[in-house]
Amino acid sequence: MDQQRKLLKEEIHKWLSSNREDGINLLRKLVQASSTQKNEKAAQDIVIETIKKIGMEIDIWEPDGIQLQTHPFFACDRNEFKDSPNVVGILKGSGGGRSIILNGHIDVVPAGDVSQWADDPFSGKVVEGKLYGRGSTDMKGGNVALLLAITAIRELGIQLKGDVIFQSVIEEESGGLGTLAAIERGYVADAAIIPEPTNMKIFPKQQGSIWFRISVHGRSAHGGTRYEGVSAIENAFNVVKHIGELEKHRNNRITDNLYKNIPIPIPINVGKIEGGDWPSSVADLVKLEGRMGVSPDETIEEAKNEMTKWLKTLPEKNSWFDHNPVELEWFGARWVPGTIDLDHKLMKCLSSSVIDVTGEEAIIEASPWGTDGGLLTNVAATPTIVFGPGKTEKAHHPDEYIELDKLFEAAEIIALTVVEWCGACHDPLFVD
Numbered sequence: 001m002d003q004q005r006k007l008l009k010e011e012i013h014k015w016l017s018s019n020r021e022d023g024i025n026l027l028r029k030l031v032q033a034s035s036t037q038k039n040e041k042a043a044q045d046i047v048i049e050t051i052k053k054i055g056m057e058i059d060i061w062e063p064d065g066i067q068l069q070t071h072p073f074f075a076c077d078r079n080e081f082k083d084s085p086n087v088v089g090i091l092k093g094s095g096g097g098r099s100i101i102l103n104g105h106i107d108v109v110p111a112g113d114v115s116q117w118a119d120d121p122f123s124g125k126v127v128e129g130k131l132y133g134r135g136s137t138d139m140k141g142g143n144v145a146l147l148l149a150i151t152a153i154r155e156l157g158i159q160l161k162g163d164v165i166f167q168s169v170i171e172e173e174s175g176g177l178g179t180l181a182a183i184e185r186g187y188v189a190d191a192a193i194i195p196e197p198t199n200m201k202i203f204p205k206q207q208g209s210i211w212f213r214i215s216v217h218g219r220s221a222h223g224g225t226r227y228e229g230v231s232a233i234e235n236a237f238n239v240v241k242h243i244g245e246l247e248k249h250r251n252n253r254i255t256d257n258l259y260k261n262i263p264i265p266i267p268i269n270v271g272k273i274e275g276g277d278w279p280s281s282v283a284d285l286v287k288l289e290g291r292m293g294v295s296p297d298e299t300i301e302e303a304k305n306e307m308t309k310w311l312k313t314l315p316e317k318n319s320w321f322d323h324n325p326v327e328l329e330w331f332g333a334r335w336v337p338g339t340i341d342l343d344h345k346l347m348k349c350l351s352s353s354v355i356d357v358t359g360e361e362a363i364i365e366a367s368p369w370g371t372d373g374g375l376l377t378n379v380a381a382t383p384t385i386v387f388g389p390g391k392t393e394k395a396h397h398p399d400e401y402i403e404l405d406k407l408f409e410a411a412e413i414i415a416l417t418v419v420e421w422c423g424a425c426h427d428p429l430f431v432d
Contacts, residue, residue, distance in 0.1 A: 005356065005416075008416065009356055009412070009416060011156055012153075012415045012416065013412055015152045015156060016148060016408050016411055017408075019148070019151075020408065023144055023148050023408065023411070026046070026050060026144050026147065027124070027402075027407070030047075030106075030135070030143070030144065031122060031124040031131065031135055031136050032123070032133070033046060033122075034122045035106050036107065036108055037173070038084060040084045040106050041084065041085065043106050043140075044060075044106055044168060047087050047143070047147075048060060050147055051087070051147075051166070054089065054091075056089035056090055056166065058088070058090075059087070059088040059090070060087050061086055061185070062082060062083070062084060062085050063084075063178065063181035065078065065081055066079055068177065068180060071184070073176075073336065073375060074177070075177070075332070075333055076171055077332060077333070081177075085170070086168070086169050086170060086182055086185075087167075087169075088165060088168075088182060088185075088187060089150075089166040090163060090166075091150060091160065091163065091165075093160045093161045093162040093164070093422055094425050096162075096423070097160060097163075098161075098190040098421055099165065099190045100163075100192060100193065100346075100422060101188075101192035102149075102150070102164065102166045102167065102192070102195075102418075103167040103182075103193070103376065104139055104142050104143035104146055104168055104169070104195060105168075105170070105172030105173070105178065106140070106168045106169065107173050107174075107178075108134050108135035108138065108173070109134070112398065113398070116398035116399075118132075118399055119399075121398075121400075129405060130401040130403055131401060131402055131404055132400065132401045133400065136390070136401055136402045137197045137391060137394045137401065138197055138394075138400070139195060139196050139388065141195075141388070141389050141402035142194075142197065142388035142390060143195070144407060144411075145388065145407050145410040145411040146411075148415075149411045149412075149414040149415035150164060150166060150418075152411070152415050153415055153418060158419060159424065159425040160423065160424060160425070161422055161424065161425060162421070163422070164418060164422060165187055165189055167187065169182060169372070172371075173333075174332075174333050175335065176336070176372045176375050179372035179375050179376065183375065183379050187380070189380075189382050190421075191340075191344070191382060191385070192373070192383070192384040193346075193350070193384070193385050193387060193414065193417070194371055194386045194388070195386075195387060195388025195389065195414070196371050196386050196390075197391060197392050197402075198367070198387055198388050198390075199391055200358075200387070200388075200406060200410065201363040201365050202347070202350060202351065202362050202364045202365075202385060202387045203364075203365060203366060203385065204258070204340045204347060204364065204385055205256075205296040205339045205340075205366040206337060206338045206339070206366070206373045206384075206386055207265070207266050207295060207296060207366070207369065207370055208293070208294035208296075208303075208335045208374055209291050209333075209334065209335045209369070210291070210303065211290070211291055211332040211333055211334065212289070212291075212328060212331070213329045213330075213331055214287070214288045214290075214326050214328050214329075215285065215287050215326060216232050216235050216239050216275075216286045216287070216288065216326050217232055217235070217285060217324045217326070218233070218234075218282060218286070220281055220284040221282040222280065223279065228282075229284070230282070230320060231282050231283055232283045233276060233283045235286070235318070235320065236273065236286040236288060238314070238318055239288065239314065240288065242310070242311070242313075242314055243268055243310075246307065247264070247267060247268040249310075250268075250295075251265055256297075258365050258366040259365075259366050262365070265295070265366065265368075266293030266295050267291075268293065269290050269291045270289070271290050271291060272289040273286065273288050273289075275287060292307060295337060296337045296366065298337070299337075300334065300337070304330060307328065311325075314326065335369075335370025335372075336374030336375050336379070337370070337374050338374035338376070338384055339377070340383040340384060341383075346383065346385055346417075347385065349420045350362070350413070353414075353417045354413055356413075356416060357413045358409065367386055368392065371384075373385075373386050387410075387413075387414075388410055389403070389406040389409065389410040390407075391403075
């Protein structure tokens with residue numbers, strides 16, 4: 001590390017240490033503002049207040065769901081967003097530098113069974129260096145890391161050449177409507193970082209996913225003479241097994257070393273099953289619903305086509321399906337896959353910053369889940385990396401928490417990366 005970068009790192013670290021309590025309090029307030037779907041406004045108001053204190057230009061709007069639902073990448077279970085604003089803060093550069101989007105989602109999944117939590121799911125309680133609460137790791141901790149990084153740059157007097165575009169978006173958990181709305185509003189950049197909970201690993205590739213529903217047919221009969229009917233439930237078991245074979249077939253094709261620590265890189269999960277209408281009747285219809293992972297190196301349409309063709313081979317396993325084919329439909333949320341070249345300049349900037357802050361080489365893997373990075377990469381032509389604090393396994397989990405030391409470590413890494421990526425107008429020596 002050269003002398004100028006070493007001094008920059010020391011000054012950013014010193015600023016973050018001095019403002020640690022403010023950062024923790026900001027995260028606590030955000031976690032306490034439960035921002036489940038349709039309840040995002042209170043949390044966004046906190047974000048708005050923070051952006052104004054930083055002194056950034058600000059853009060606040062409620063997405064036009066009626067207009068957006070005609071977009072080919074629209075995926076959301078609602079089209080009305082009153083009191084569910086998107087928020088963007090812009091730190092304008094002087095010109096001549098590269099721009100960057102720092103994108104985080106404000107929405108969180110529901111708390112689930114509250115009895116499984118040790119405390120209130122939205123307590124924001126701090127215990128032994130961990131802040132607990134729904135959304136702490138997915139991904140309000142990452143959002144605070146972004147805001148701290150921007151504030152440090154601003155308060156240390158660093159004049160960047162390129163623009164920094166901070167985005168606090170809604171509806172990531174249901175398919176990315178908030179990020180899509182920001183793209184349609186004109187927000188694009190030379191690159192982007194999304195601080196989802198990656199355990200401080202760098203994810204240059206993110207799988208996509210799509211939800212499916214399969215209707216499996218049978219023939220009804222009295223339960224006392226069930227041999228006269230055909231059970232849709234038993235047929236559904238065969239379909240689930242057949243889908244499992246497709247999952248194995250698809251994953252056998254993946255040889256990318258970035259997946260070496262992921263047991264099933266692109267899973268197909270059957271998460272819901274319902275069928276039958278009477279205990280004493282043979283079920284004549286079962287519906288299966290699930291999630292199909294999409295490789296970063298394929299399109300959603302290619303994945304859909306492979307599932308469609310695979311299900312058409314069911315008659316080879318059971319002749320019943322020859323005249324009673326299953327019905328496949330795609331519905332609900334979806335996440336677009338995304339990938340960035342491993343030699344991309346932002347990858348090099350971020351990897352160098354990880355080494356400078358932690359003293360260790362960055363761990364580079366593929367994401368086991370989808371993010372808004374696919375939309376930024378494929379719709380906005382903004383190459384995107386996913387990197388952030390928080391443990392992947394704690395996302396959507398009871399007693400969700402984030403390690404506060406990792407949050408501030410991530411903020412330091414992101415601040416260093418932004419300065420290098422966007423460029424500074426003068427040597428940032430920060431000596432009075």
